[in-house]
Every structure is written in C-alpha cells, then in structure tokens.
Amino acid sequence: MEASDPLKRYKVGSVPTVYYIPDFISDTDQTQLLNKIYTAPVSKWKSLKNRRLQDWVPSWLTKITEKISEESSLFPSAINHVLINEYLPNQGIMPHQDGPAYYPVVAILSLGSPVVMDFTPHAKLVGTASNIEDTGSIEGTDDEMLPNHHPFSIALMPRSLLIFKDLAYSEYLHGIKDCEIQPYDTAVNATEVSRQQNVIEEHDGDLKAIHRSITRVSLTCRVVSKVHKNLFRF
Numbered sequence: 001m002e003a004s005d006p007l008k009r010y011k012v013g014s015v016p017t018v019y020y021i022p023d024f025i026s027d028t029d030q031t032q033l034l035n036k037i038y039t040a041p042v043s044k045w046k047s048l049k050n051r052r053l054q055d056w057v058p059s060w061l062t063k064i065t066e067k068i069s070e071e072s073s074l075f076p077s078a079i080n081h082v083l084i085n086e087y088l089p090n091q092g093i094m095p096h097q098d099g100p101a102y103y104p105v106v107a108i109l110s111l112g113s114p115v116v117m118d119f120t121p122h123a124k125l126v127g128t129a130s131n132i133e134d135t136g137s138i139e140g141t142d143d144e145m146l147p148n149h150h151p152f153s154i155a156l157m158p159r160s161l162l163i164f165k166d167l168a169y170s171e172y173l174h175g176i177k178d179c180e181i182q183p184y185d186t187a188v189n190a191t192e193v194s195r196q197q198n199v200i201e202e203h204d205g206d207l208k209a210i211h212r213s214i215t216r217v218s219l220t221c222r223v224v225s226k227v228h229k230n231l232f233r234f
C-alpha cells in the first residue's frame with residue numbers, strides 16, 4: 001500500500017475518486033450499531049417525505065468515526081457530523097450534491113439491506129435556498145450532462161464503506177432509486193455483489209438485481225466546519 005493513498009486498492013470506477021471498502025466492519029459491529037440506533041430516543045428521529053433520519057454524533061459512534069478517519073487519512077480533522085438515514089425497501093434519496101457546509105469528502109457506512117447508488121454528472125448547479133435539502137444537500141436534476149462524464153452506479157452492500165471526493169463529489173449527483181428491485185450488472189463493483197446474500201440473480205434476461213427486502217440504515221460521515229455549523233442554528 002502506498003503511504004500517500006492508503007485506500008488505493010479500494011479505488012473503483014474511472015471517475016476520481018471513489019473508494020469501496022467491503023466488510024469495513026464486522027457482523028458484531030453492525031448488530032451493535034443497529035441496536036444503538038434503534039434504542040435511541042424517538043425524538044432523535046426526524047421524519048422526511050421519503051425516509052427518516054438522525055442527525056447527531058453520539059459517543060457510541062466515535063469508535064467508528066475514528067476508524068474511518070484513521071484508515072482513510074482523508075479528513076482534515078475529526079469527523080463531527082453523522083447523518084443516520086433509514087430507508088424502507090421502496091424508499092430512496094433524490095439525486096443531489098452534498099451541501100457546501102461540508103469538507104468535500106464523504107464516507108457512507110451501509111447497514112442492513114444492500115442498495116444501488118447512482119452517480120450522474122451535472123453541469124453547474126445553482127445553489128439557491130429553495131434547493132437546499134433538509135440534510136444540507138443541494139437538489140439537482142440529471143438532465144444537464146457534461147460531455148465525457150458518464151453516469152455510473154455502485155452497489156452498497158451491508159457493512160461496506162463508500163468514500164467519495166474530487167470529481168465524484170463536485171461534478172456528480174448521487175442518489176438511490178425508490179425501487180425494491182435494483183439492477184446492478186453495470187455497477188463499478190458488480191463482482192463484490194455476487195458473493196453476497198439478499199441478491200437475486202436472474203440469468204434469463206441477464207438481469208442481475210438486488211432485492212431490497214429489509215430496511216437499510218446508512219451513516220453518512222462528514223466534517224462540517226464550526227463557521228458553517230452556525231448557519232444551521234435557527
């Protein structure tokens with residue numbers, strides 16, 4: 001492994017820069033995290049139109065955020081912002097770009113059901129107040145393609161860690177379709193999927209797809225600067 005990029009062997013796809021680390025945490029860690037998330041006070045959950053989330057960094061999460069920070073060496077300081085998103089099998093997240101309040105590297109830990117995340121290139125996004133999402137993200141459409149920028153997708157298996165930055169962060173929108181069946185044939189990490197359970201493999205129409213039959217929970221880990229944090233204090 002190269003000292004300058006400890007994650008080099010996890011790089012996937014051709015767009016800079018996306019890392020996919022399978023089995024980032026153990027089964028036991030996954031179970032413990034889900035227990036903590038689901039025993040959190042109901043008041044910690046915030047309901048949105050198509051999913052619900054928790055937006056805090058409780059002390060039981062620091063073990064995992066420190067592991068992410070140490071093993072990636074990509075964050076300028078301790079991870080101080082974690083969004084916990086919960087998705088039922090027919091729920092997703094609109095294509096969006098993460099908001100300007102964050103340092104431009106994001107790490108997403110996946111628990112529960114696998115899903116497919118789609119990356120679509122965008123031209124210039126207009127950051128008006130009306131398209132800032134509740135998560136501090138900017139909504140956008142995927143109809144403004146940049147030449148030579150191709151869409152791609154990535155399968156997010158349980159216990160995996162996705163990290164993206166650079167062009168994938170700044171020039172692409174990311175989202176998850178609100179479908180229970182999600183084809184993954186063309187995913188940049190398709191080979192990682194076939195080893196796993198909870199996956200339908202339909203060879204007839206060459207359709208290989210993930211069947212989301214249980215809830216997915218994701219932990220979106222970022223660094224938000226103190227200056228920007230004040231913007232969210234209403």
Ligand SMILES: O=C(O)CCC(=O)C(=O)O
Binds near residue numbers: 085093135
């Ligand atoms: O749940 C995910 O994997 C994505 C979440 C996300 O993109 C966000 O919170 O900004």
Ligand SMILES: [Fe+2]
Binds near residue numbers: 096097174
């Ligand atoms: Fe996001």
